[in-house]
Amino acid sequence: MAEATNHTLHTPTTAQTDASRAVGIQIRKLYKIFGPTPEKFLPAVLDGMSKQELREQHGHVLGLRDIHIDMPAGGIQVVMGLSGSGKSTLIRHINRLIDPTSGEVLVGNDAQQVDVVKMTASQLQRFRREETAMVFQKFALFPHLTVQENTEYGLKVQGIKPKQREEQALRWIERVGLKGYESSYPNQLSGGMQQRVGLARALTNDAPILLMDEAFSALDPLIRTDMQSVLLDIQQEIGKTIVFITHDLDEALRLGDRIAILRDGEVVQQGTGQQIVLKPADDYIESFVRDVNRGRVIRCRTLMQDGPAVEGPTVDASLVIEEAARLLSAEGKDAADVVNSKGKRLGTVCMNDIIAAMVPPRDEAPGTQPG
Ligand SMILES: Nc1ncnc2c1ncn2[C@@H]1O[C@H](COP(=O)(O)OP(=O)(O)O)[C@@H](O)[C@H]1O
Ligand SMILES: [Mg+2]
Incomplete structure (x- = not known):
């Protein structure tokens, strides 16, 4: 594939890994109602209208209700819950792929915090490209691009010069264990290897926030455990703020510095894995943690x-x-x-x-x- 010319693109940022850039994410009073006129039903939901009533009487879906989560800067925040509990809806608010019905998504550190919800279109575009990277369950690689081209893609869009982005890409391709596969195409790789490319691509972007929506859920158990190890190992070095979504308790406990558990769009418990296992807040969580290896x-x-x-x-x-x-x-x-x-x-x-x-x-x- 032909190289794009660089001179028309904006000034590149330096792509240096720097744990001191770690930013926290604070979700405040976040509500999401899906449907034609969500604002109309917000007051009723604020007053406690149930998800069921909202759906059956008014044809709207309550995606999220009154979410408060402080996601640690430079740590792994896991969001766990069954299918349909609102995990994807929540993570998509962080880079505003979904607009909230109300609430705040504050990103930054003590010195400077910005509300993603209030960003203008151009601020949001910059934020998405430079401050966040996503890893998807279905990999979402370009089939017509090689491993290296896929990995460099984000930096290319940012206008980073070929030499610099190649350097970054090769570094992360090696780091995720894919050295030697730079010129392969996605369909020549196994699922586990494709997800390594997804991870290398996200890391090459060098954004302080990494959003991973069920990133390992489609992988076979052994490969999944491998990928968890790769992520934990790399996180030691990069200290990024990672939001990791899973429906699997073992994965949550292994990866999460903090865990928030969602049910029907509400946070039912949050804390460290140990707090959740030792003091499950209700029967629902107790049923999740019952068989866990406490050791x-x-x-x-x-x-x-x-x-x-x-x-x-x-x-x-x-x-x-x-x-x-x-x-x-x-x-x-x-x-x-x-x-x-x-x-x-x-x-x-x-x-x-x-x-x-x-x-x-x-x-x-x-x-x-x-x-
Ligand atoms: N665009 C949408 N329109 C209507 N309902 C939606 C939309 N997106 C998600 N939902 C609903 O919101 C709830 C949470 O969905 P989701 O966030 O995808 O759950 P999870 O990722 O935990 O499986 C579900 O009831 C789902 O049907
Ligand atoms: Mg989901």
Whole structure:
């Protein structure tokens, strides 16, 4: 494919990765009603009209109701929920592919925050191109472009010079494990490899916000786990603000620094994975977390007790207890000293507590609760 000429395009920005550019996203009082006259029904919805009544009596769909989420700068915010719960509707408000019926989407840091909802068309265009990148479930690669051309595409649209965008693209193609496939076409690649291209393309754009809508949901389980590892590994280095949508709890717990759970367009619980697993807000969430491997979610910090130093291994407070159990078992010890990231001793954790936390007592087991 012929190179586009650059001289007619606007001045390129530098495409440098810089974690200090991390921006937070704050969603405030966000409502979305789908239908011909959403504004007309907003007051009733604000007054508490149910999704069902809105649909059955008035032919409008309540997409989102009163969403408040603080998405951490430089962290992974997971949005989880069943199909139809409003996840895609929510993520599309962040780059305003969908306009809200009311509410704010504030993006930035303490020094400067802008409301995406109030952006003019040209501000929005710049914001979408330079501040956000998306990874889609269905990859959305150009079939007639090679891996490298697909990966460079966003920078090309931004008017970045060929040499510079090639440098960036090749770096990320290698980083996602596709070195050697630069000249392949998407239909020559497996699904997992195509999604690596989708990720490389998004990373090459070097936007501070990465929006991933069920990006791994179409992949086979093993490949999906691989992609999660690739993402976590790269995130260590880039520290972007990632909004990751999934309907899978294991994926949510593995990736999410914070998790928000949606049901019927409302946030039913948000917090860390551990908070959600240990204190599910209602039966709906309890049914989600029932079968989760708690050993991979609960951290030593949570089970730690005061007490004198023990003769045994030393574990980091953020280590998940399954790993701590593995260590204890390997060394034949009953307890470990817990330390913070600077090596300061905080307390001890013992094998009995770990086992009790990993295996909930019988009367907590599903189906045995009274009433
Ligand atoms: N353009 C639209 N018009 C009417 N209803 C819509 C539209 N887009 C989404 N919806 C409805 O909003 C709800 C949430 O949809 P969506 O955000 O796609 O859910 P999810 O991504 O969690 O599967 C669903 O009830 C869906 O039917
Ligand atoms: Mg969706």
